[in-house]
Amino acid sequence: MDFKKIILRKLFRLRIIGGKHTAVENLTKGLPKHAIGEAKNAVKGLIKEGFILQKPASYGLQVSLNPEKIDEIAKIMENRWESLN
Numbered sequence: 001m002d003f004k005k006i007i008l009r010k011l012f013r014l015r016i017i018g019g020k021h022t023a024v025e026n027l028t029k030g031l032p033k034h035a036i037g038e039a040k041n042a043v044k045g046l047i048k049e050g051f052i053l054q055k056p057a058s059y060g061l062q063v064s065l066n067p068e069k070i071d072e073i074a075k076i077m078e079n080r081w082e083s084l085n
Contacts, residue, residue: 003035003042008051008073011065021055021062 007027016022024043028036043063046052051069055062065073 003031003039004046005076006031007039007042007046008065009077011052011063012073012077016063017065017070018053018067019064021064024061024063027063 010027011017011022014022024040027043028039031039043052047054047063051066051073052063053066055064
């Protein structure tokens with residue numbers, strides 16, 4: 001599974017961009033329990049690549065899509081759909 005694309009797609013679909021944040025735990029909902037660790041590592045990778053912004057909060061790490069890279073993210077999502085057909 002390509003967890004990076006799954007996570008980007010989920011954030012994009014829910015419009016979690018810029019000032020709107022969600023917990024990392026919400027991004028792993030719906031995934032098999034054995035895959036949660038890999039998904040969290042994918043989130044860390046996306047943060048390093050600049051696709052996801054992080055916002056530390058007293059109740060845990062919050063993340064959102066980087067609005068400056070939204071065009072690039074949309075292209076990634078577009079390529080994902082093309083590869084499925």
